[in-house]
Amino acid sequence: MISWLWLIPALPFLSAALLILFGSGWSRRAVAAVGVGSIGLAASITFLIAFRFWSAPPAGDAYTQVLWTWIRAGGFQPQIGLYLDALSLVMILVVTFVGFLIHIYSAEFMAEDPDYSRFFAYMNLFVASMITLLLANNLLLLLLGWEGVGLCSYLLIGFWYRNPNNGLAARKAFIVTRVGDTAMMLALFLLFSSLGTLQIQDLMQRASHQWQAGSTLAATAALLLLGGAVGKSAQLPLQVWLPDAMAGPTPTSALIHAATMVTAGVYLIARTHVLFAMAPAAQLAVAIVGATTLLVAGCSALTQHDIKRILAYSTVSQIGYMFLALGVGAWQAALFHFVTHACFKALLFLGAGVIIESLHDEHSIFRMGGLRKELPVAFWTFLIGGSALAGLPFVTAGFFSKDLIIWNAWSAQGGHAMLWIAGMAGALLTSLYTFRMIFRVFFGPLGTPVTRRFGYRMNVPLIVLAFLAVVGGYLKTPLLGFLHSALPATIERGTRGLTETGSEAVAGILFLIGLYFAWLFHLQKRSLADALVANSTARALDRWWFADWGFDWIYEKVFVRPFVWTANINRADLIDTFYTGVGRMADMLYRGLSNTQTGRVRWYVTGMAAGTVVFIAMVLYL
Amino acid sequence: MELTFCIAGGVAVLSTALMLTRLNLVHSLLYLVVSLLGVGVVFFVLGAPFAAALEAIVYAGAIMVLFLFVVMMLNIGSQSAEEEKRWLTPGIWTGPAILASLLLIEVAYLAGTGSFGSTTGSIGPKAVGMALFGPYVIGVELASMLLLAGLVGAYHLGFRTPEKPEIRHDADTDERRTDTSGDLVLAGADRPARTP
Amino acid sequence: MFSLGLTGLLVRRNLIFVLMSLEVMLNAAGLAFIAAGSRWHQPDGQVMFLFILTMAAAEVAVGLALVLQVYHRFKSLDVDMLSGMRG
Numbered sequence: 001m002i003s004w005l006w007l008i009p010a011l012p013f014l015s016a017a018l019l020i021l022f023g024s025g026w027s028r029r030a031v032a033a034v035g036v037g038s039i040g041l042a043a044s045i046t047f048l049i050a051f052r053f054w055s056a057p058p059a060g061d062a063y064t065q066v067l068w069t070w071i072r073a074g075g076f077q078p079q080i081g082l083y084l085d086a087l088s089l090v091m092i093l094v095v096t097f098v099g100f101l102i103h104i105y106s107a108e109f110m111a112e113d114p115d116y117s118r119f120f121a122y123m124n125l126f127v128a129s130m131i132t133l134l135l136a137n138n139l140l141l142l143l144l145g146w147e148g149v150g151l152c153s154y155l156l157i158g159f160w161y162r163n164p165n166n167g168l169a170a171r172k173a174f175i176v177t178r179v180g181d182t183a184m185m186l187a188l189f190l191l192f193s194s195l196g197t198l199q200i201q202d203l204m205q206r207a208s209h210q211w212q213a214g215s216t217l218a219a220t221a222a223l224l225l226l227g228g229a230v231g232k233s234a235q236l237p238l239q240v241w242l243p244d245a246m247a248g249p250t251p252t253s254a255l256i257h258a259a260t261m262v263t264a265g266v267y268l269i270a271r272t273h274v275l276f277a278m279a280p281a282a283q284l285a286v287a288i289v290g291a292t293t294l295l296v297a298g299c300s301a302l303t304q305h306d307i308k309r310i311l312a313y314s315t316v317s318q319i320g321y322m323f324l325a326l327g328v329g330a331w332q333a334a335l336f337h338f339v340t341h342a343c344f345k346a347l348l349f350l351g352a353g354v355i356i357e358s359l360h361d362e363h364s365i366f367r368m369g370g371l372r373k374e375l376p377v378a379f380w381t382f383l384i385g386g387s388a389l390a391g392l393p394f395v396t397a398g399f400f401s402k403d404l405i406i407w408n409a410w411s412a413q414g415g416h417a418m419l420w421i422a423g424m425a426g427a428l429l430t431s432l433y434t435f436r437m438i439f440r441v442f443f444g445p446l447g448t449p450v451t452r453r454f455g456y457r458m459n460v461p462l463i464v465l466a467f468l469a470v471v472g473g474y475l476k477t478p479l480l481g482f483l484h485s486a487l488p489a490t491i492e493r494g495t496r497g498l499t500e501t502g503s504e505a506v507a508g509i510l511f512l513i514g515l516y517f518a519w520l521f522h523l524q525k526r527s528l529a530d531a532l533v534a535n536s537t538a539r540a541l542d543r544w545w546f547a548d549w550g551f552d553w554i555y556e557k558v559f560v561r562p563f564v565w566t567a568n569i570n571r572a573d574l575i576d577t578f579y580t581g582v583g584r585m586a587d588m589l590y591r592g593l594s595n596t597q598t599g600r601v602r603w604y605v606t607g608m609a610a611g612t613v614v615f616i617a618m619v620l621y622l
Numbered sequence: 623m624e625l626t627f628c629i630a631g632g633v634a635v636l637s638t639a640l641m642l643t644r645l646n647l648v649h650s651l652l653y654l655v656v657s658l659l660g661v662g663v664v665f666f667v668l669g670a671p672f673a674a675a676l677e678a679i680v681y682a683g684a685i686m687v688l689f690l691f692v693v694m695m696l697n698i699g700s701q702s703a704e705e706e707k708r709w710l711t712p713g714i715w716t717g718p719a720i721l722a723s724l725l726l727i728e729v730a731y732l733a734g735t736g737s738f739g740s741t742t743g744s745i746g747p748k749a750v751g752m753a754l755f756g757p758y759v760i761g762v763e764l765a766s767m768l769l770l771a772g773l774v775g776a777y778h779l780g781f782r783t784p785e786k787p788e789i790r791h792d793a794d795t796d797e798r799r800t801d802t803s804g805d806l807v808l809a810g811a812d813r814p815a816r817t818p
Numbered sequence: 819m820f821s822l823g824l825t826g827l828l829v830r831r832n833l834i835f836v837l838m839s840l841e842v843m844l845n846a847a848g849l850a851f852i853a854a855g856s857r858w859h860q861p862d863g864q865v866m867f868l869f870i871l872t873m874a875a876a877e878v879a880v881g882l883a884l885v886l887q888v889y890h891r892f893k894s895l896d897v898d899m900l901s902g903m904r905g
Contacts (some may be wrong), residue, residue, distance in 0.1 A: 599901030601836070602828055609721050609824055616728045638819060638842055642826040647834055654838055661819075661845055668856040673848075673864045680871055685841065685878050692882045693834060696889055718828035722821035729820070745861050753861040754868070761865070765872040772876030779883035 001052045005065050005082050007045055008092060009135065011038045012128035016121050023117025032107040035120030039103045039127055043096035050093055053084070054482070061085055061485035062201075064137055071140075078198055083137035086486035090335060090479070091134045091267060094342045095260050099127050101461035105350050106251035108457040109357070113249075119159060123255065126152035130260050134267060139188050139198040142268070146184070146232065149261045150177050156256060157248040166247045173241040180231015180238055184268075187224030190217070204274040213278045222275045222282035226289070229265030235323060236293045239316050240551050243300075246308040250353030253308060258315050258345040263338050266322045270331055270487060277329070277488075287327020287409075291422040294320030296549050298429030302436070303546040306363045307352050310437050313548075314389065315345055317426060321405050324423060328415045330408035331487035332480045337401035339479065340472045344388035344398055347465035351382040354458060355441065359448040365440040369447035377459045379442050381466040386438050388469040390431040390515075393508040397472030402427065404476070407503040420503075427507050431514025439522040627667045634660030647693055651686065658682040669744035819846035833888060833895040837881050844874045 015038035023031050053063070062085040069079045103123065110119050126149060133145025158170030192198055194217055195206045211218045229235075234242035234257075245257050256262070269276060269286060276283045294317045301313035318341050325334035355371065355378055356363055372379050388398035406423035409415050521528050532538050544550060596607075634657045641653035658681050665674035754762055823846060826839035848867040855863015885895065892899050 600898050601900065602831070602897060605824075606717070606721065606828055609718075609725065609828070613721065613724045613728065616725075616732075620728065620731065635819065635822070638822050641838070641842075642822065642830070642835075647832065650835065650838065654841070657842070658845060661849055664849065665852050668852055670852045670856060670864050670867075673852050673867050676868065676871060677848075680875065681841075681845065685875055688878055688882060689834070689838065692885060696886070696895075714829055715825070718825045721828070722825040725824065726821040745855070745859065745864060749861040750864045750868075753865050758865050761869055765869055768876050769872060772879045776879040776883040779880065780886055 002049055002058065002063050002084070003065065004045055005049060005063070005084055005135070006067055008042050008049075008096070009082075009128050009131040011042045011045075012124040012131070014038065016125035016128060019117050019121035019124065023121055026117065028111065028116055031117045031120055035117075035124055036100070036103040036107055038124055039096060039100045042127070042131070043100040046089075046092055046096045049084070050089055053086075053089055057485070066137075075196065076192070078138045078140040080141060081137035081199075082135040083200065084135065086483050087267075087270060087335065088134045088486075090339065090483065091263075092131055094339055095127065095130050095134065098342050098346050098465070099123075099255055099260070101464055102251050102255045102346060102350065105254075105353075105458050105461045106249070108455060109251055109353060110249065115159070119156075119249070122152055122155045122159070123251070126156065126256060126261070130264070133264055137200060139191070139200060139203070142200075142271075143184070143188065146181065146228075146264060149256070149264060150174060150181065150232070153177075153245070153256050153261055156252040157245045159248055159252065163247075169241075169244040169247040173245050176238050176241040177231045180228045183224045183226075183231070184228025187221050187228065190221050190224065200271060204272070207278065208274055211278060213280075215278070218275055219279035219282050222272070222279040223285060225268060225272055225275070226282060226286055229268050229323075230289060231265075232268075233262045233265030233319050233323070234316050235265070235289050235320060236296060237551065239293060239297065240548060240555060242316055243304075243309050243312045243548065246306070246312050250308070250349060250356065253312070254346045254349035254353070257312065258342070258349050260342070262315060262319055263322070263342070266319065266326065266334060266338055269323075269326050270335065273326075273331055273487065276326070283327055283329065285327070287324050287416075287419055290320045290323030290325070290327055291409075291419050291426075292320075293317065294324065294426040295422055295429070298426050298433065299545045300548050301433040302429060303542045305366055307355065307365050307368075307437065307441065308349075308363060310365070310433060311345070311348055311352060314348075314430070314433065317430065318345065318389070321402060321423070321426065324409055324419060325405040328409055328412040328419065330405060330412050332483045332489070333401070333404040333408050335483055335487070336476060336479055337405055339475070340388065340397035340401040340469070343465050343472055344385040344396075344469040347381060347385035347462060347469055348389065350458070350462055350465070351378050351385060354378045354454060354462070355382075358450045358452050358454070360451045362448045365437055367447050368441045369444040370442070371446075371450070372442045374446075374450045375453075377462060381462040382442070383438060384466040384469055386434045388472075390434040391427060391507060391511050393504070393511065395470060395473075397469055397475075399504075399507070400473035400476050403500075403504045403507050406507060407500045410498055410503060411500075424506060424510060428510040428514050431511045432518055435515050435518030436522050439518055443523050627664060630660045630663035630667065633657075634664065648690070651689055651693065654689075655682050655686045658686065671744055672747040672750050819843075819849065831897050833885050833897055836897055837878065837885070840881075841874060841878070844870060 015034050018034060019031060023034075026034075062083060064081060064083050066079050066081040069077055071078055103120075106119070106123070110116055113119065129145045129148025129152060131145075133142055133149060136142035136145060154170045154174040157173055158167045160166050188198065191203060191207075195203055195210065197203055197206065207218065231238045242257060242262070246253055248256075276286065297313045297317035297320060301310050301317065304310045304313060318337070322334045322337050322341075325331070325337060354375065355368065358371075358375060358378075359368060362368065384396070388396035391399040391402050393399050402423075406420060406427065409423045410417065410420040521532070533542065547553065637653045637657040637660065641650040641657060644650040644653065659678060662674045662677035662682070665671075665677055820843055823839045823842035826842065827836055830836060830839065848870045851863045851866040851870070853863070855861065855866070888900065889895060
């Protein structure tokens with residue numbers, strides 16, 4: 001049964017290929033059947049394998065399936081090999097199941113789009129690449145999946161390509177993640193040249209034997225891998241692409257930019273945790289990146305108007321939490337938060353999609369309102385998802401996972417009081433912006449009226465995800481126990497005066513504070529919000545945070561302008577002149593020679609006579 | 623003998639030079655005839671009477687006369703004299719003169735390095751005839767074939783069909799569309815059709 | 819003589835002159851042959867001259883026929899006008 005592992009990436013690849021080749025000729029029903037069905041099949045196989053793995057784990061808690069050898073070049077022989085352990089199993093469970101729900105949702109969401117088959121082709125290709133990334137047993141295959149998801153992200157952000165802004169957003173995403181990818185490739189080169197292999201398990205073994213803890217090589221490799229993860233997971237300083245990526249269709253945002261692709265960075269760091277454990281400086285860098293990102297993104301989310309952009313910044317912030325957990329050595333906590341986050345963030349995005357489409361493509365929360373009675377399913381599921389995000393105590397999964405991380409930020413060996421404070425501040429911000437969004441959209445007087453209502457295909461996934469968002473918290477102990485086989489336990493440092501319950505209590509209080517202020521400013525006395533905006537410092541702060549703390553502006557000035565300037569200077573293209581020069585010389589030679597063909601007899605006779613003279617002279621004197 | 627050689631040679635060279643510079647076509651033809659006759663005398667001095675005779679009869683007699691016939695037929699006259707005046711600027715002589723003198727110097731050098739034998743004794747027609755029909759008989763046959771080809775070619779190339787009157791179609795009055803199918807000379811020429 | 823003929827060939831533009839210069843050059847070559855034959859007391863030089871003469875005759879015939887055609891086609895005997903194979 002476990003040997004069916006290869007079907008999990010193969011089925012979506014196959015369906016993507018079929019849809020690309022033949023999809024435009026099929027009916028919508030057929031396209032949906034193939035597109036959704038392949039992911040459904042992959043999800044069921046994943047469940048079966050998970051059950052088998054759980055009940056009868058293979059030797060060493062890991063299962064390897066080598067399909068074939070990819071490249072044979074001397075000592076470099078990477079394979080197409082799949083590696084299944086608890087870490088990758090958990091991740092592919094989430095990817096396939098949440099992916100399946102999102103595909104069902106998008107079967108109805110995109111029903112009126114003329115490029116229906118293209119959409120499903122790209123989505124299936126994305127799922128296939130993501131699974132390849134997760135199941136890869138060597139870093140080169142992982143890189144293949146990495147690039148594949150980057151490609152699909154580009155294709156799907158710019159799905160409605162007729163609008164040039166979507167193309168710009170897609171290119172921005174691709175280029176920014178490319179910066180991260182370059183760092184990651186450098187890391188691969190470094191690892192291969194010093195350790196001689198890219199097989200992940202072998203690599204970890206050799207690294208722990210050959211490199212000492214704290215060596216510069218390990219630190220460099222770890223920092224470069226962090227660079228790659230930062231790019232793909234949209235952390236500081238490469239987070240600028242994710243808010244603009246909301247130009248894509250909402251199911252894309254849900255699948256790629258909330259639940260799965262952006263967590264590829266988390267997966268990468270978790271996979272290579274041995275390297276990070278050997279380089280405490282790099283690990284601290286991970287934690288600092290996570291902590292700063294969650295604060296920066298949280299502040300930015302507080303000022304946004306577009307509902308999808310709020311959720312995008314929220315995603316950046318939550319992944320910051322995951323990075324924070326990885327940075328302090330709380331590996332299982334990071335994965336637990338990933339699982340819960342995938343559920344509730346996908347739920348929130350899908351709900352946002354329902355809202356936006358019901359109001360005929362209205363994105364701004366300030367023009368919405370009073371949808372509590374109009375869209376009940378969306379309201380309740382969104383409320384559940386938002387509470388999970390903000391961390392409603394005891395009921396929602398998000399509470400358990402986020403608080404585990406914040407607790408570990410205090411108590412784990414890599415933890416620090418500042419990190420704990422940052423985590424708590426982030427929790428407050430999360431609660432604030434989430435309930436701001438909910439109160440503005442669902443409560444208050446009716447804003448834009450509802451013009452469309454959707455059927456079961458869009459509502460059922462919302463309900464399922466809401467259910468998971470609630471019960472997911474109770475998965476904590478079994479999940480963490482399960483992950484023990486793949487990730488080391490978090491090393492505790494000693495509690496120093498704060499217990500886990502105490503930390504959770506603080507988090508709960510902050511949740512309530514955030515809820516109260518959001519209720520105050522955005523429901524009870526909305527005039528207070530207007531008064532706040534009228535204050536000039538508040539307005540300046542608001543504008544600064546709205547522009548994502550000026551990162552776009554900095555990048556524009558520092559990178560884009562000089563590059564465009566140099567490109568303009570080189571418009572005549574120095575290198576090309578060499579090649580065109582060859583052509584032009586041939587042209588000149590042609591012109592010169594064709595001028596000697598005058599067609600006149602006397603000219604030719606002159607030529608002959610001169611040639612004779614020269615020839616005789618040569619004979620005489622040489 | 624030496625004197626005859628010098629005088630005849632000088633006459634030949636001089637009249638060739640004069641031939642080149644004349645404006646009138648017929649004048650230069652006549653100068654050429656003189657030149658050829660001079661060369662004939664040189665042949666006789668060199669001891670080749672048969673060649674001398676042939677030169678006078680065939681070259682000066684037949685070929686030059688042919689030239690004259692053609693020139694008279696074309697009836698160029700003063701028009702060509704005007705053209706020649708325009709074309710023969712002094713500057714035009716420089717290039718070819720340099721080239722030709724270089725060639726002359728080279729040939730003279732080559733000739734001068736050879737040995738000089740005596741030039742007494744003449745080779746009569748009988749010896750030439752025996753050489754022709756002996757080892758050179760193939761050459762004779764080829765030469766006759768060449769003459770045949772020349773004859774046929776000259777006849778064909780010089781042939782001009784008499785001009786046919788143009789057939790006027792009643793339907794179209796466009797003067798461009800005239801029937802030029804039978805006119806060997808005009809067909810394909812990039813000239814406008816002649817109007818009647 | 820040959821050099822003179824060559825000069826004439828290069829300088830004059832009238833087609834008839836060109837042919838005449840050509841004759842001069844042929845004649846000069848024949849002269850060289852006769853001289854050589856006389857120097858070595860062999861009839862071969864005269865035989866060669868005979869062949870040259872024959873060839874010159876055939877060439878003149880054909881050449882003048884072509885001159886006639888050229889004249890009727892182009893109404894002029896300028897050699898430079900016959901530059902259809904230019905370029």
